[in-house]
Amino acid sequence: MKKILLVSTALFTCISYAQTWNTSGNAGLSSANNFLGTTDNNDLVFKTNNTERIRINAAGQIGIGASPVSHLKLNLFGSTEFNTDSKGDSYHFFNEAQTLNPGGDLMWLSYKNYQANDIGMLTLSTPPTPGNWSQPIFSIRNSGKVFVGVSSNNYSLSGCSDCNEYKLFVKDGIKTEKIKVDIASTNGWADYVFAKGYKLKTLEEVENHIQEKGHLPNIPSAEEVTKNGVNLGEMDAKLLEKIEELTLYTIELNKQIKKLQEDIKGK
Template sequence: MKGLYMILLGAVSFTAMGQTNNNFPVTGSATIYDYSPMLFLKRNTNEGGFVQGIQTQLLDGTNNWFYGAVHEGKWTVGKGDYQNEKLTVLNNGNVGVGTDNPLANLHVNGIMRWGGHNANYLYSGQDGIGAYFEQVGNDADKSSIRFQTSVLGTGQNYSVFSIDPEKGFSFFSWGNGNSDVGIGTSDTKGYKLAVNGKVRAHEIKVETANWPDYVFAKDYKLPTLQETEKHIKDKGHLPGIPSAGEVKANGIDLGEMNAKLLKKIEELTLYLIEKDKQNQMLNKRLQKLEGDNARILKQLKHEK
């Protein structure tokens, strides 16, 4: 490929309109004076590939930086020459850093870093409407990451996903957002957290009201065992406990189910207490009968 390197001091042609007091010294910097000064780099042939640009050199003649157009397409900044591209702009406006074939408006092949006051944001969409990525803080031990997106394009209803080293993981929303979180599913069915899969935890705390201490109240009507037996025969499950079909279809509320199970345990405790009292009474009656029998047998022996 033929290359045309046109340096300012050796420019083949240029256009300068207006003032004519341009300065092209043998040594030092050249100056073009005009209301809108422009320097034109034009080909003098239509044959072969071509390069139009400015090639800078060091004092020893080593190529330094190149700025210009390559063929009829991209504009590039290269280190050494035009072939060692560091920054590329295609005809469609795509900008590439570290790549000569950017596939998006901005395509970076490598690590991005940004910082400084009010410089920790990446926006998408209009101001206040759309989404943005935010890094909060520049301290490596305390920096947090936040992803935010607006809801319904109002700029007021939006959701935030945040990872903070002190506060941990959080998801919340303002306005009309419902703050629902789905893991493995997009249908939360109105619950704040819906998980389609297994969950493992060391500890789960559930806050609930209506804890069944009322079972031990004096006015609580304890179902008879006969009533419980009839319900089991008719329904196939304990009274107040959902059936297997209901659990399969609707699941269970952990707090509510624990309360129901505790209620059954408390009722069972009352049954056992009552049965223990009955057993004690039976034991006393048995001991009395055994004593009476012993006295009768002893009396019969004496009579013989």
């Protein structure tokens, strides 16, 4: 009887110490001795409804909804929402590596499957009025197009016939210190005006064109510019064409003036 009592007491003591982690809360714990996890080379798995939700493998990698293959892998189906009430900077992403690989990115967003539609990759919005939070101000589309300052549905600046030729759409202007426009070939610049065989219009022809059309030859009208906009590289070349033509007119007039001066002196 005494032996039975001693064994029972020992078992009760072991069971009591084995059940020190209470679902209603615990106190006076030591992180060295009291923890949730494994002490061998096995994964720690969390389940609900007998379905695995979170896995921490023996290497410390965490997978939520997926087996971990990196330090943290999330496989979240459906919409995911992050909310904060911080009055300062809300979210911070840091990379503490001293030397990064060339071409590496702090963040990479990508669709896993091919998308045929011009859907959004990233959109930033701000409420223009209370309660209207979905006003996009910056959007990157699946086609590679970037919209800045759009007014409604990311396409307010794309109502043009040749929009597929462009990638950046900006509303309300751009302020910058430099713009470089590449010219595809030497044919796109106006040095052809000085080439032999260039047919320079007479000043009379230019005058007639101005009186009839209201603008210089080979220069778009105000109506055309309003409708189609201005291609900076192309327009600079056209303006240079007019400057070079004007230079030729000036040279020719200078020759005529010199000849007149010589004729006057000869009399």
